[in-house]
Amino acid sequence: MTTYRALQAVLNPDGTYGQLVATLPISQLPPHPVRVRVHWSALNYKDALSASGHRGVTRQYPHTPGIDAAGIVESSEDERFKPGDQVIVTSHDLGMNTPGGLAEYIQVPGDWVVPLPEHLSLKDSMILGTAGITAALALHKLLRNGLEPEQGPVVVSGASGGVGSVAIMLLAQLGYTVWAVSGSQDAYNWLTELGAERCLPRTEVSDHSSRPLLKSRWAGAIDTVGGEMLSGLLKACRKEGSVAACGLVASAEFPATVYPFILNGVNLLGVDSAEFSASLRQELWRRLGSDWKIDGLDKLATELSLDQVPEALQNMLNGSTRGRQIVSLA
Numbered sequence: 203m204t205t206y207r208a209l210q211a212v213l214n215p216d217g218t219y220g221q222l223v224a225t226l227p228i229s230q231l232p233p234h235p236v237r238v239r240v241h242w243s244a245l246n247y248k249d250a251l252s253a254s255g256h257r258g259v260t261r262q263y264p265h266t267p268g269i270d271a272a273g274i275v276e277s278s279e280d281e282r283f284k285p286g287d288q289v290i291v292t293s294h295d296l297g298m299n300t301p302g303g304l305a306e307y308i309q310v311p312g313d314w315v316v317p318l319p320e321h322l323s324l325k326d327s328m329i330l331g332t333a334g335i336t337a338a339l340a341l342h343k344l345l346r347n348g349l350e351p352e353q354g355p356v357v358v359s360g361a362s363g364g365v366g367s368v369a370i371m372l373l374a375q376l377g378y379t380v381w382a383v384s385g386s387q388d389a390y391n392w393l394t395e396l397g398a399e400r401c402l403p404r405t406e407v408s409d410h411s412s413r414p415l416l417k418s419r420w421a422g423a424i425d426t427v428g429g430e431m432l433s434g435l436l437k438a439c440r441k442e443g444s445v446a447a448c449g450l451v452a453s454a455e456f457p458a459t460v461y462p463f464i465l466n467g468v469n470l471l472g473v474d475s476a477e478f479s480a481s482l483r484q485e486l487w488r489r490l491g492s493d494w495k496i497d498g499l500d501k502l503a504t505e506l507s508l509d510q511v512p513e514a515l516q517n518m519l520n521g522s523t524r525g526r527q528i529v530s531l532a
């Protein structure tokens with residue numbers, strides 16, 4: 203094998219960005235010690251940003267996006283891995299400024315590689331992917347701050363997206379009452395099937411008022427939206443509750459005062475799934491394959507070929523994504 207197929211994000215002569223499927227020489231892969239034959243990848247919002255020229259994510263083009271990959275080690279100069287091992291690679295710099303998982307091969311540092319947990323298939327691991335590890339990290343932080351099912355509902359915003367939909371299934375399966383915030387009314391039935399007890403329109407939670415606090419409504423939240431959604435989630439969080447902030451699909455900025463923190467003791471928890479300790483990452487993947495294993499993961503997934511990825515990335519930028527889109531590369 204001297205060549206491989208990969209999605210390429212390219213800078214056009216007119217300054218716009220496009221995507222195409224290209225055949226590239228294997229010798230062009232970066233000189234990292236572990237080469238993985240990718241079987242499955244998956245799409246994340248960050249891939250849509252990378253593919254469309256967002257310089258905060260990717261500096262140089264042409265570039266292969268894809269922050270998620272799962273496959274089989276083909277060769278390794280890192281003694282922790284050997285040919286034939288089934289592995290997951292997500293986050294770190296994969297798909298940002300290192301050629302990513304939307305390709306038949308990746309070549310990465312050994313520290314980025316996680317052995318596939320028992321009881322998860324390569325395909326399941328990509329239905330979860332970065333969305334799954336992000337939802338798991340958010341949950342880990344909420345639990346560490348004392349969240350328990352009997353304290354009240356947990357709100358998930360951006361509910362029909364990747365992180366949101368995995369978070370709903372995970373929380374519901376662990377016995378939490380989940381309220382889904384979604385701008386997609388046609389997704390309400392599906393969100394209920396995933397485990398949401400109630401579905402709320404975005405306007406019911408987003409807050410742009412000058413009121414310092416709102417009536418307490420929930421014990422915790424996982425927010426993928428940012429902006430006024432995050433403000434509303436903080437203001438209506440009960441005393442000593444916690445809000446895990448993961449995303450910015452609406453805005454990277456949010457209007458805030460200190461009142462939720464100093465009058466209600468609310469915790470604002472940051473979630474960064476790209477760079478966190480390798481031991482916690484392995485532990486969370488192990489849990490996603492054992493006591494946090496989600497039944498019926500297939501409900502979340504739409505399967506795509508590499509050729510279908512450009513259109514799917516555009517839909518993601520338009521906010522019309524549902525669940526997890528996985529890409530078959532085997």
Ligand SMILES: NC(=O)c1ccc[n+]([C@@H]2O[C@H](COP(=O)([O-])OP(=O)(O)OC[C@H]3O[C@@H](n4cnc5c(N)ncnc54)[C@H](OP(=O)(O)O)[C@@H]3O)[C@@H](O)[C@H]2O)c1
Nearest residue numbers: 247360361362363364365384385386449450451452475521
């Ligand atoms: N911190 C981390 O480590 C980490 C890791 C992964 C992702 N993220 C971030 O989390 C966010 C979600 O990622 P994802 O992969 O789940 O994305 P996604 O699959 O595209 O889902 C985003 C969802 O947000 C909602 N949404 C879209 N535009 C919106 C808007 N303008 N206002 C309010 N809601 C909107 C939509 O759900 P509804 O139609 O149901 O409302 C959409 O399906 C992104 O900002 C991503 O960068 C962060």
